[in-house]
Amino acid sequence: MSYALEINSLKKTYDNGFEALKGIDLTVEKGDFFALLGPNGAGKSTTIGILCSLVNKSSGSVKVMGYDIDHDFGMAKRHLGVVPQEFNFNQFEKTQNILINTAGYHGIPRAEATPRIEHYLKRLGLWDKRDNPSRALSGGMKRRLLIARALVHQPDLLILDEPTAGVDIELRRGMWDFLTEINNQGTTIILTTHYLEEAEALCRNVSIINHGEIIANSSTRDLLASLHTVTFVCDLAAPIDSVPVIEGYECALPDAMTLEVEVDKGQSLNEVFAALSAHQVSVTSMRTKTNRLEELFVSMTSGDSK
Amino acid sequence: MSLANYEEKATDFGNPNWVAYQTIVRTEVRRFTRIWVQTMIPPAITMTLYFIIFGSLIGRRIGEMGGFDYMAYIVPGLIMMSVITNSYANVSSSFFGAKFGKFIEEMLVSPISNQTILLGYVTGGVARAVFVGIIVTILSLFFTHLAIHNILAVVSITLLTAVLFSLLGFINGVYAKRFDDVSIVPTFVLTPLTYLGGVFFSIDLLPDFWAGVAQLNPILYVVNAFRFGILGVSDISLGWAYGILISMTVVAYVIAVRLLANGAGVRS
Ligand SMILES: Nc1ncnc2c1ncn2[C@@H]1O[C@H](COP(=O)(O)OP(=O)(O)O)[C@@H](O)[C@H]1O
Ligand SMILES: [Mg+2]
Numbered sequence: 236m237s238y239a240l241e242i243n244s245l246k247k248t249y250d251n252g253f254e255a256l257k258g259i260d261l262t263v264e265k266g267d268f269f270a271l272l273g274p275n276g277a278g279k280s281t282t283i284g285i286l287c288s289l290v291n292k293s294s295g296s297v298k299v300m301g302y303d304i305d306h307d308f309g310m311a312k313r314h315l316g317v318v319p320q321e322f323n324f325n326q327f328e329k330t331q332n333i334l335i336n337t338a339g340y341h342g343i344p345r346a347e348a349t350p351r352i353e354h355y356l357k358r359l360g361l362w363d364k365r366d367n368p369s370r371a372l373s374g375g376m377k378r379r380l381l382i383a384r385a386l387v388h389q390p391d392l393l394i395l396d397e398p399t400a401g402v403d404i405e406l407r408r409g410m411w412d413f414l415t416e417i418n419n420q421g422t423t424i425i426l427t428t429h430y431l432e433e434a435e436a437l438c439r440n441v442s443i444i445n446h447g448e449i450i451a452n453s454s455t456r457d458l459l460a461s462l463h464t465v466t467f468v469c470d471l472a473a474p475i476d477s478v479p480v481i482e483g484y485e486c487a488l489p490d491a492m493t494l495e496v497e498v499d500k501g502q503s504l505n506e507v508f509a510a511l512s513a514h515q516v517s518v519t520s521m522r523t524k525t526n527r528l529e530e531l532f533v534s535m536t537s538g539d540s541k
Numbered sequence: 542m543s544l545a546n547y548e549e550k551a552t553d554f555g556n557p558n559w560v561a562y563q564t565i566v567r568t569e570v571r572r573f574t575r576i577w578v579q580t581m582i583p584p585a586i587t588m589t590l591y592f593i594i595f596g597s598l599i600g601r602r603i604g605e606m607g608g609f610d611y612m613a614y615i616v617p618g619l620i621m622m623s624v625i626t627n628s629y630a631n632v633s634s635s636f637f638g639a640k641f642g643k644f645i646e647e648m649l650v651s652p653i654s655n656q657t658i659l660l661g662y663v664t665g666g667v668a669r670a671v672f673v674g675i676i677v678t679i680l681s682l683f684f685t686h687l688a689i690h691n692i693l694a695v696v697s698i699t700l701l702t703a704v705l706f707s708l709l710g711f712i713n714g715v716y717a718k719r720f721d722d723v724s725i726v727p728t729f730v731l732t733p734l735t736y737l738g739g740v741f742f743s744i745d746l747l748p749d750f751w752a753g754v755a756q757l758n759p760i761l762y763v764v765n766a767f768r769f770g771i772l773g774v775s776d777i778s779l780g781w782a783y784g785i786l787i788s789m790t791v792v793a794y795v796i797a798v799r800l801l802a803n804g805a806g807v808r809s
Contacts, residue, residue: 249809287650290809312652323643333647339564340651342557384647 237301239265239392239423245295247281255281257447268418269425270434273444279427280320283396287317300391316390318381320397326370330361330380333369334387341388348387355383375406395426399433411437466524469494472517479514481507495524561653562661569665573631580669584623588677591619592684595741607743607774612685617768618740621702623677626727628670628703629710632662633723636714645807655801666707674699687771694770701786702763708793715806734760744776762786
């Protein structure tokens with residue numbers, strides 16, 4: 236079958252000799268909602284730059300909706316919409332004109348583009364600002380303008396490079412809803428993000444990239460299932476002054492009223508509670524620590540787990 | 542191939558590159574008309590000063606040059622000077638601005654061909670050059686009488702010059718890394734070459750050696766060919782002028798397309 240995105244042994248060495256991508260392979264199925272996770276400097280933006288021809292690759296091949304970006308660049312670009320990490324529109328241009336121009340660059344005449352532009356401006360809450368220069372928009376609005384701009388030519392594959400960085404929680408939810416909506420309508424979506432809960436909430440499949448290499452690649456659910464340990468945070472009824480020793484379990488005492496216990500897959504919470512009772516430690520409430528995906532991410536990118 | 546394929550898909554609204562071209566031209570024309578105080582007013586003032594000082598005040602003492610009253614003699618060169626500076630400045634600063642503001646990326650990620658991008662910018666430069674050229678011509682009519690000797694030469698030399706210097710401005714814009722880089726060439730190359738290019742004097746006045754050196758200056762051909770169009774006199778053969786301008790334009794075009802294809806200054 237053909238994929239929405241197919242990357243083979245993609246390498247990039249920048250002019251200064253830095254090897255940003257060391258040969259990555261990646262496939263994303265049509266209709267997928269896919270996350271590319273990785274710490275700063277992992278090579279996410281470099282990868283996206285190559286897809287949309289802002290960065291020249293050193294070697295390897297890329298196909299967008301089955302079209303090779305070297306041999307079929309017109310069709311590849313026609314099917315791809317990109318929301319870059321940084322604002323790259325003309326700050327002096329009116330919001331609406333930015334969209335009209337981008338439509339024009341894609342060969343869509345103004346008359347054809349206008350109703351579509353109106354739809355996206357309204358849907359993304361920018362309609363009232365259509366005649367304002369883009370520099371007068373708030374950060375969240377600028378981000379949404381980038382999304383509208385990436386959609387005016389109705390691409391089949393939408394790629395967003397850290398779309399919710401710097402966007403407050405409420406607006407982020409709105410953006411999630413919007414992305415889910417267009418994914419349900421058939422647009423394949425790939426996003427890179429630092430908000431790991433975002434990948435967990437939105438994405439069916441995940442790849443983790445670090446130092447220019449893909450280190451994990453599977454469904455979000457499988458990745459989470461492969462997580463070995465969960466850390467439970469227990470609130471204590473009374474302060475204790477030393478970490479209780481529980482055979483086979485790692486414990487920590489961040490403060491006298493809080494105990495953290497790492498529980499491996501296959502181990503039993505009953506055992507933990509039995510041991511705690513034996514130590515006369517009484518637990519009033521309990522929750523899991525942080526985001527599980529975040530832990531996974533940390534364990535995979537920490538280097539020793541490679 | 543790819544593009545043909547793409548065009549096939551898009552036939553319901555014609556050739557996409559044509560729409561893209563119109564979009565770039567519209568944006569470019571809007572840019573220089575929006576900032577008309579920076580683009581239209583300065584050449585109008587400078588040229589009016591040239592007309593007053595060199596034409597009226599000093600020109601009266603000089604008398605005739607090449608068989609014409611001095612004011613009439615310098616007007617064609619001054620019009621060309623405006624055409625050269627404005628086409629060059631428009632494309633170099635607009636392209637550099639798009640690079641600096643990163644919005645050049647809007648075009649680079651779109652399926653437009655490199656030649657369409659280039660032609661769009663060049664047309665914008667030509668539009669401004671013609672616009673300013675007309676303003677300066679109208680202003681000159683307050684100082685002298687202009688009879689057009691050969692309209693074909695006037696139009697073709699104006700367009701050829703505007704295209705050539707738009708292309709050179711584009712190449713400058715590609716290489717420019719800072720705003721200063723956009724003004725270096727006009728200040729240190731174009732202005733001196735224009736002064737030495739026979740705007741104010743006939744090269745017949747120069748000693749043989751310097752007259753020979755002057756022939757290496759492309760602006761000499763622009764000025765003289767245009768002066769022929771207006772007055773019917775030229776220091777150099779018209780055939781040579783066209784030959785040199787056309788070859789330079791072709792070379793500049795090839796270089797500019799190459800630079801775009803390699804992504805010089807815009808792709809990493
Ligand atoms: N133009 C460039 N020249 C040299 N190195 C670069 C350039 N752009 C990015 N890099 C380097 O490549 C690595 C990957 O960068 P990037 O793809 O932006 O990472 P990410 O988007 O995952 O944070 C980083 O170490 C970065 O410093
Ligand atoms: Mg990045």
